[in-house]
Amino acid sequence: MKKHLTSSILLWVRTDQPRQKGLDYWKGPHSGIISATPGLEEYRQIHLAEHNPGLWPVTDGVETSIPDDRKIDGVAEVTFQSALAPLHGRRQTQLAYADEINVFRRTLLYAGPPNSSRWYDVAGPGETVGARALVYLRRRDGVGAGEFRKFVKTQLVPALVGTGVLKELRTQTFLPWIEKLWDTPNVAHDNPDDQHFHASLALGFNDTASRDAFFTSDVIEELSNQLTPFASAIHAYDVTAALTYVKNGDILPRYEE
Numbered sequence: 001m002k003k004h005l006t007s008s009i010l011l012w013v014r015t016d017q018p019r020q021k022g023l024d025y026w027k028g029p030h031s032g033i034i035s036a037t038p039g040l041e042e043y044r045q046i047h048l049a050e051h052n053p054g055l056w057p058v059t060d061g062v063e064t065s066i067p068d069d070r071k072i073d074g075v076a077e078v079t080f081q082s083a084l085a086p087l088h089g090r091r092q093t094q095l096a097y098a099d100e101i102n103v104f105r106r107t108l109l110y111a112g113p114p115n116s117s118r119w120y121d122v123a124g125p126g127e128t129v130g131a132r133a134l135v136y137l138r139r140r141d142g143v144g145a146g147e148f149r150k151f152v153k154t155q156l157v158p159a160l161v162g163t164g165v166l167k168e169l170r171t172q173t174f175l176p177w178i179e180k181l182w183d184t185p186n187v188a189h190d191n192p193d194d195q196h197f198h199a200s201l202a203l204g205f206n207d208t209a210s211r212d213a214f215f216t217s218d219v220i221e222e223l224s225n226q227l228t229p230f231a232s233a234i235h236a237y238d239v240t241a242a243l244t245y246v247k248n249g250d251i252l253p254r255y256e257e
Helices: 019-035 090-102 145-162 208-215 218-227
Strands: 002-013 040-048 074-080 104-111 117-120 131-139 168-173 199-205 231-247 250-256
Touching: 002 019, 019 040, 019 074, 019 090, 019 231, 019 250, 040 131, 090 104, 117 145, 131 145, 131 208, 145 168, 145 199, 145 218, 199 208, 208 218, 218 231
Parallel strands: none
Antiparallel strands: 002 074, 002 104, 002 117, 040 074, 040 231, 117 168, 131 199, 131 231, 168 199, 231 250
């Protein structure tokens, strides 16, 4: 397991133009702006399927259906080389601010403290990721932030690793959401308190069949039983692409899938 400092920007593309046009612009011109930011360890775009009702099965007392009006189109995962690295990228950040209006209608940044982003080595030699799911968790009222983080680290992660089917596992736990951290002009940042997220899970599988089998297996019922006391919402997204533009601190000549 490796610990990192990662921020995730949840993205909704503009609706006054074809969705694919917005995603293509994100993959192209906008990615170049972010990739040039000094101090990045990794920059990855997570593209989410247009039809995304929620992969997690119905669970009593938990919101597993993704509301249409809050359904995310993509997520920018930005991992820094150090805690000071975000300060060095302010010029590129200003360029990103100005460019967002060309592709997005709403953007929300979720940040965590150093070492709160964790990447687990779960793939065997030669195993690759052929399908992914991205899961967002909302903390249940009455559950403390520290208690929630401890649950993710000491209970949820071992349970996920124990399934034996994951080829990628990344977790993030977030600080309280603050609009001023990413208050870009001409783009919406509405995020009601009851819509905030507190953690995310990136799950990788051999292929789509393995992923689908995971979400319909008895394992999910066991995981749901563990999650229900801690989470009021589990939004599991179908990922169509995970594109890496910066890897190990280097800008790649072409994104890596």
